Amino acid sequence: MNNKEKEPMFSAKNLKLLTEPFGKNNPITVQVLGICSALAVTVKLKPAIVMALSVTIVTAVSNLVIAALRKYIPDRIRIIVQLVVIATMVILVDQFLKAYVFDVSKQLSVFVGLIITNCILMGRLEAFAMANKPWPSFIDGIGNGAGYGMILVIVSFFRELLGSGTIYGYPVFEKLGIYHSGYVNNGMVILPPMALIFVGLIIWFQRSRNKGLIEK
Amino acid sequence: MIQFSNRYIFIFSAAMVIAVATLLSLAATLLQPAQQRNLEIEKKKNMLESINVPSTRENTEELFDKYIKESFVINPKGDVVADIDAFTVVLKNEQKKPIEQEYLPVFRATPDDGEKVIIIPVEGKGLWGPIYGYVALKSDLNTIYGVNFDHKGETPGLGAEINTTAFESQFPGKKLFENENFVSVQVIKGGTPKDNIHGVDAISGGTVTSKGLQKMLFDCIQKYNGYLLKNRI
Numbered sequence A: 001m002n003n004k005e006k007e008p009m010f011s012a013k014n015l016k017l018l019t020e021p022f023g024k025n026n027p028i029t030v031q032v033l034g035i036c037s038a039l040a041v042t043v044k045l046k047p048a049i050v051m052a053l054s055v056t057i058v059t060a061v062s063n064l065v066i067a068a069l070r071k072y073i074p075d076r077i078r079i080i081v082q083l084v085v086i087a088t089m090v091i092l093v094d095q096f097l098k099a100y101v102f103d104v105s106k107q108l109s110v111f112v113g114l115i116i117t118n119c120i121l122m123g124r125l126e127a128f129a130m131a132n133k134p135w136p137s138f139i140d141g142i143g144n145g146a147g148y149g150m151i152l153v154i155v156s157f158f159r160e161l162l163g164s165g166t167i168y169g170y171p172v173f174e175k176l177g178i179y180h181s182g183y184v185n186n187g188m189v190i191l192p193p194m195a196l197i198f199v200g201l202i203i204w205f206q207r208s209r210n211k212g213l214i215e216k
Numbered sequence B: 001m002i003q004f005s006n007r008y009i010f011i012f013s014a015a016m017v018i019a020v021a022t023l024l025s026l027a028a029t030l031l032q033p034a035q036q037r038n039l040e041i042e043k044k045k046n047m048l049e050s051i052n053v054p055s056t057r058e059n060t061e062e063l064f065d066k067y068i069k070e071s072f073v074i075n076p077k078g079d080v081v082a083d084i085d086a087f088t089v090v091l092k093n094e095q096k097k098p099i100e101q102e103y104l105p106v107f108r109a110t111p112d113d114g115e116k117v118i119i120i121p122v123e124g125k126g127l128w129g130p131i132y133g134y135v136a137l138k139s140d141l142n143t144i145y146g147v148n149f150d151h152k153g154e155t156p157g158l159g160a161e162i163n164t165t166a167f168e169s170q171f172p173g174k175k176l177f178e179n180e181n182f183v184s185v186q187v188i189k190g191g192t193p194k195d196n197i198h199g200v201d202a203i204s205g206g207t208v209t210s211k212g213l214q215k216m217l218f219d220c221i222q223k224y225n226g227y228l229l230k231n232r233i
Helices: A012-022 A035-040 A045-069 A075-100 A102-108 A111-117 A119-127 A134-164 A172-176 A192-209 B006-050 B060-067 B091-096 B159-163 B207-222 B225-231
Strands: B068-074 B104-109 B117-125 B130-137 B144-151 B186-188 B199-201
Touching: A012 A134, A035 A111, A035 A134, A035 A192, A045 A075, A045 A111, A045 A119, A045 A134, A075 A102, A075 A111, A075 A119, A075 B006, A102 B006, A111 A119, A119 A134, A134 A192, B006 B060, B006 B068, B006 B117, B006 B130, B006 B144, B060 B068, B091 B117, B117 B207, B130 B207, B144 B159, B159 B207, B186 B207, B207 B225
Parallel strands: B186 B199
Antiparallel strands: B068 B104, B104 B117, B117 B130, B130 B144
């Protein structure tokens, strides 16, 4: 027990917690969690980035809190406790944003509710934080939030570019003069089903590169 | 796994609930003044945007005092109601009252081009929640000078497009009345010719929000008819 506590903060094991969600343990493409919000917030790059940051913060901090309390949480009401922690965190973050960074809070608006229902949060609390120490749990939360955010940013980049012809609000296609050659924005890309197709393409790409992920 | 007694579970949950409740109410109470102020600035900023005055958070109040000098409240008959501050009237509460008791705020503004503009606040329902905004009318009380719309939580990229310049810039120049009849502005799916003085393009993929916006404009501005018809040129 004592040996373990002297483990360096960024040991190989902890670093793996941070990097694995980007690759072979990605919450969206491999665990297929958090799909609902991935469809809703990826129309434009900006809300996707805001959402990615908020989910990362909330996952990391609630992981930390649950891991710190894990020995005192009665098994029978653990899900309720996890939900209370997540909901409290989200409301606190929302209140602070409203008071001090009003513009960001306007961006976040509906996504606050979506964070609470994000399956990644509950998934990480239940699967990881309940059985691990606070620090690794914190890292795990950051890793998973960022892994989720990465997919969000990739999907929203293509959806915004193809659907609205802009990148982060900057009208790229208009500046390049592509519309003169008869190109028209693809309105269908803006609609939610296309997010699913983009996520599907990413999953396809990832599995073709990493055969280990293909189910038998 | 350690087995916890029922008594422990009860105490644990009670303590958790009390702790969380204290934390949240504390945060809500302490942060409320700052949040209120933000909302107030936001309201002034939106109003300024409806008369095409861009403002930053820092200079909003200064510009508001410069351009929007006068405000008053009228009743649906078009008569001025004394002793009520138009800025503090909450539209959502007014809409719940019976129509004849509603207070209707009006703001007078003079933008740089010298036009005498009145600003009317509007509020309605989008797809997911409230949508609201300000409609500025030219001195003929018929032509739209400018608009500003905002929303609580419409879908980004779809319904949320109502607060983009691309959508809002369609409104200036549109007319509310056809002779004496109030027709408001229609939000038309599939596009509208430029010379349609009562219509603007709807947002593709944002049909419910567009429809809600059309209804909001009709319902809210209609209540001002008495005043608009009496004072129009």
